[in-house]
Amino acid sequence: MKQSEMLGRLVENAIGFLSHSIEALETAPKFSVIDFYAAVELFLKARLLREHWSLVVAKNPDWERFLAGDFVSVSFDEACTRLDKVVRSSIPSRARDKFDAVRLHRNKMVHFFHAGEDSQHRVIEDIAIEQLHAWYELHQLLLQQWKEVFEPWQKELAGIERQLQSHKKYLAARFDALKPKLDEIAAGGQSVCSCTFCNFAAAVMVAGDISGLHDGNCLVCGAANMWLSMECPDCGKNAILYDGCDFSCECGYSPDERGLVEALDETVVTKDNYFDNPYPANCGECEGWHTVVSREGKNFCVVCLDVADELSYCGFCAEASTGSLEDSYLVGCGQCDGSAGWHARKDD
Ligand SMILES: [Zn+2]
Ligand SMILES: [Zn+2]
Ligand SMILES: [Zn+2]
Ligand SMILES: [Zn+2]
16 A cells, blocks of 8 residues: 555545544533544644654554554654654644643543433534534644645535534533623723634633733633734735734735834844844744744744743744743754754764
8 A cells, every 4th residue: 555545544534533523412411522532643644644654653653453453553642743843844733732732632532421311412512612612723723734635625624614614502601601790891991802713702802911912711612813904015904914924904015024123123223233233023922933022122923922921032043932942952942953953964
């Protein structure tokens, strides 16, 4: 059997597990969780297999034994590490968090699950919402970042998307239940906005760490909502910047990362700081390169909207970045592999 044939079977199995998981939600929630997680793992393994079959095997890869199915496959954490370090196409941290939530839920279900009659409904609602979140991230990975690999299954993946629409009724049910509480919050003067993930007006917002930044969680689906109200660099009217460089202005202007850095950076470059001006710096939160600007004396990432008080300098490449750079001389930063990586490359 060829590697491409194996990839095909792996992806078809992953899609089969997903489909079964969605069908089983109401009748067998435990198996829905187990199958959904199995599908997530299979997609990650499929991406590894596409790079090289040996990446799917935990240790001592052996082709004959691999073909016979006689091997221990990589764990979730190890798969994520290999996707990052070997395939060089890492899973964004937000996606990883959602997959991890499904994984932990699966472990709990497998070992301890016992549904009492009255909690069953709540359990199903939680699972439905968790799967919607995980699917959103998985779908992005499969059809954007890993498009080249998974494009042949576009039709099947669209089928899963359609099938999952039925999960959305659980969001509506939760919204209805929460409506009195949300009305009370709004009456108390706090702003309740439409959630960027589920679209229900259930995101309770508070002011963020710089002016114009709004931050809050959705009470219906739990999604973190964040956006910056800013002046549109093109028409000067009020516009909104969501995370991921998603810019919305009625004039239709859509700046890229560079355009946003230019519009939002308040650093004044003079001949005295021309050479040691650290902005734009790198982001330790989303690993963005030169996406952090200076705004109101704080460090603001125009891509993930993270606000950090301080910058640190990588001990190896000397680039400025937010987040922790402990041991950076050895292990590097988001942009370099440090001295250990440098020596490893030299030894090749
Ligand atoms: Zn929501
Ligand atoms: Zn505009
Ligand atoms: Zn960032
Ligand atoms: Zn570095």
